[in-house]
Amino acid sequence: MRNSLDPRVRGALEPLLRVQRLGVFTDIDGTISPIAPTPAAAVVDRACRDALQRLVGSSTRVAAVSGRAAADAQAMVGLDGLRYIGNHGLEWWADGVTMPAPAAVPYVAAIAAALADLAHYDLPNGVLIENKGVTASVHYRLAADQAAAAALLGTWLAAICQDHGLRLWPGRMIYELRPPLQLNKGTALADLLREDALDGAIFLGDDTTDVDGFMTLHYARAAGLQTLAIGVLSAETPEVVRETCDVAVNGVAGAAALLTWFAAQRANFWEKDRQIG
Numbered sequence: 001m002r003n004s005l006d007p008r009v010r011g012a013l014e015p016l017l018r019v020q021r022l023g024v025f026t027d028i029d030g031t032i033s034p035i036a037p038t039p040a041a042a043v044v045d046r047a048c049r050d051a052l053q054r055l056v057g058s059s060t061r062v063a064a065v066s067g068r069a070a071a072d073a074q075a076m077v078g079l080d081g082l083r084y085i086g087n088h089g090l091e092w093w094a095d096g097v098t099m100p101a102p103a104a105v106p107y108v109a110a111i112a113a114a115l116a117d118l119a120h121y122d123l124p125n126g127v128l129i130e131n132k133g134v135t136a137s138v139h140y141r142l143a144a145d146q147a148a149a150a151a152l153l154g155t156w157l158a159a160i161c162q163d164h165g166l167r168l169w170p171g172r173m174i175y176e177l178r179p180p181l182q183l184n185k186g187t188a189l190a191d192l193l194r195e196d197a198l199d200g201a202i203f204l205g206d207d208t209t210d211v212d213g214f215m216t217l218h219y220a221r222a223a224g225l226q227t228l229a230i231g232v233l234s235a236e237t238p239e240v241v242r243e244t245c246d247v248a249v250n251g252v253a254g255a256a257a258l259l260t261w262f263a264a265q266r267a268n269f270w271e272k273d274r275q276i277g
């Protein structure tokens, strides 16, 4: 099953093969990396990584756009020639240096204070807290009763975020604490499209924060670009992901099949084109 690609998905991708200035953008966790019990245990799928590497060599701008800290995203994917955007678009990694969005920097203290407040609650066992600087994640995947943990944390964190002027975002077994800024994966994708004057892009994602990226691709298409928003689905997929993607694949294996096919076709196309040209 791993190498099979739905003919409808293939058909939707085919016009993108011919786009000269193309971006291939992807989320990491749940998209090119199977969900693991803890963030530290997650590993990028080998076929996905190989395909991204091949795309870098085929005149394609490739970027990983993650909720992880940008340096964490870079360490996890570990490929040269990619752009790494972390913290849901709030920071960019380049040449070993993380550049936070200037507007987000003042919220580092608010994030730390919010997590200090959360520590006063009697947290359910298995709850994992990550301070990522300009954002924070509260994971409850390892809680014995995930629904109960989600309800408790949701109530507590909503109050805490209000106290500290932060926004609360639910995701897959996770709550994200973020600054109240109009910066997200969607604005990051818009920046990538503009900075490299791209004529088209695809974006793969599996969670609520990826929907901002899908919307940017929809707007870009209305402006004449070739784009495709690809949902990577599982039993946990939030409904809004299914509703806003253009096409869907099943899980990381589906993303691997898509990226592998696309990278091979793109390489063939450009090699053929060069021979003709």
Ligand SMILES: [Mg+2]
Residues within 6 Å of the ligand: 027, 028, 029, 030, 031, 205, 206, 207
């Ligand atoms: Mg994800």
